[in-house]
Amino acid sequence: MxxxxxxxxxxxxxxxxxxxxxxxxxxxxxxxxxxxxxxxxxxxxxxxxxxxxxxxxxxxxxxxxxxxxxxxxxxxxxxxxxxxxxxxxxxxxxxxxxxxxxxxxVSSHHLENPERGFSFRESKENLDSEIDMRMNQSQSLSAYDVLNKYQEDELKNILFNFGEEPYAGQIAKKIVQIRKKHPIVTINDLLSVIKLATPPKYRFSRKYGYYASKVFRGIRMEVNQxxxxxxxxxxxxxxxxxxxxxxxxxxxxxxxxxxxxxxxxxxxxxxxxxxxxxxxxxxxxxxxxxxxxxxxxxxxxxxxxx
Ligand SMILES: C[S@@+](CC[C@H](N)C(=O)[O-])C[C@H]1O[C@@H](n2cnc3c(N)ncnc32)[C@H](O)[C@@H]1O
CATH class of the missing domain: 3.40.50.150 (Vaccinia Virus protein VP39)
Incomplete structure (x- = not known):
């Protein structure tokens, strides 16, 4: 890369x-x-x-x-x-x-490079890339592990405390429900979960910034401690x-x-x-x-x- x-x-x-x-x-x-x-x-x-x-x-x-x-x-x-x-x-x-x-x-090279799996940008190239978010690519913990292995309570705390996400509880619950059907692997998988867990008025309101930014930030902060x-x-x-x-x-x-x-x-x-x-x-x-x-x-x- x-x-x-x-x-x-x-x-x-x-x-x-x-x-x-x-x-x-x-x-x-x-x-x-x-x-x-x-x-x-x-x-x-x-x-x-x-x-x-x-x-x-x-x-x-x-x-x-x-x-x-x-x-x-x-x-x-x-x-x-x-x-x-x-x-x-x-x-x-x-x-x-x-x-x-x-x-x-993070640096712009993390956010702008789909291969690094940091960005919530809804472009075709980015949506299909795997969620990763490791600044140090040789560490083992990645966003995949957080999303697919953490308990619902841990996820809720991360989204609420690090992400300051008002719908932390609902999103954590939805992550756990969806991953029982299939693992959350791509950027699109996570965006779809957030869409299912939050009301449209929240997602379309400018007041809260881009609807996915808080969830992505919270997970990134956990992955990189x-x-x-x-x-x-x-x-x-x-x-x-x-x-x-x-x-x-x-x-x-x-x-x-x-x-x-x-x-x-x-x-x-x-x-x-x-x-x-x-x-x-x-x-x-x-x-x-x-x-x-x-x-x-x-x-x-x-x-x-x-
Ligand atoms: C915001 S960027 C720094 C940009 C830099 N000041 C410049 O002018 O280009 C942060 C950088 O710090 C690195 N970084 C973040 N946390 C780190 C840590 N705990 N140890 C070492 N590097 C870290 C990231 O990988 C990233 O490349």
């Missing part, structure tokens, strides 16, 4: 401003993706500066390596989950870093920041932002980090018009005290 669609970096000016790049600093891009943010950081470094680009998706690493070939002496690529942050730095014999960026969630890895990585990163070092997190989901905010609060009251601003930054209207995928972004910054 080749990446054809490049992800547009979200809030690029804010990322660069608040990372406060030192030319000879050491930085980590924990969510390399198409390498947009990484390129902007690499451009500001001198020969002594380094950036470690982590992505759990090998396709993202391959793509970024090609795109950023001009910076090959400054960038070290790591195909791993950022949840292993400290052990990644240990392997590279790096004690502390000047700044870290986490730009959470997105909240759990975020919770585990923040203390590791802060532990490895130099004095004055920065951590920037861009989140796209209220539960992600809640985790970030709570970690900030606890560490700020223990005088481990300080915050340049309390409320998260959000993209400008101009940016959202250019890149609608940025619309739900929230950016927070931690600065390490000692």
């Amino acid at each position: 080749k990446i054809k669609i490049e992800h547009i970096p979200v809030m690029p000016k804010e990322v660069i401003k608040f990372l406060n790049i030192k030319k000879n600093g050491v930085y980590v891009d924990g969510t390399l993706g198409s390498g947009g943010h990484c390129q902007m950081i690499a451009q500001l470094l001198n020969k002594k500066g380094k950036i470690i680009g982590i992505d759990q998706d090998i396709e993202a690493i391959k793509f970024a390596k090609k795109k950023l070939a001009a910076f090959k002496n400054s960038i070290k690529y790591v195909n791993d989950n950022f949840v292993n942050f400290e052990s990644i730095l240990d392997k590279l014999k790096i004690k502390k870093v000047d700044g870290v960026l986490l730009d959470l969630g 997105e909240l759990l890895v975020l919770q585990k990585v923040i203390p590791q990163i802060v532990n490895r920041l130099k004095k004055g070092g920065r951590l920037i997190i861009i989140s796209f989901h209220s539960l992600e932002d809640r985790i970030v905010k709570q970690s900030f609060r606890e560490m700020a009251s223990a005088k481990i980090v300080k915050l340049p601003f309390k409320k998260p930054l959000t993209p400008s209207k101009k940016e959202i018009i250019k890149n609608p995928k940025a619309s739900s972004a929230k950016l927070r910054v931690f600065i390490k005290y000692n």
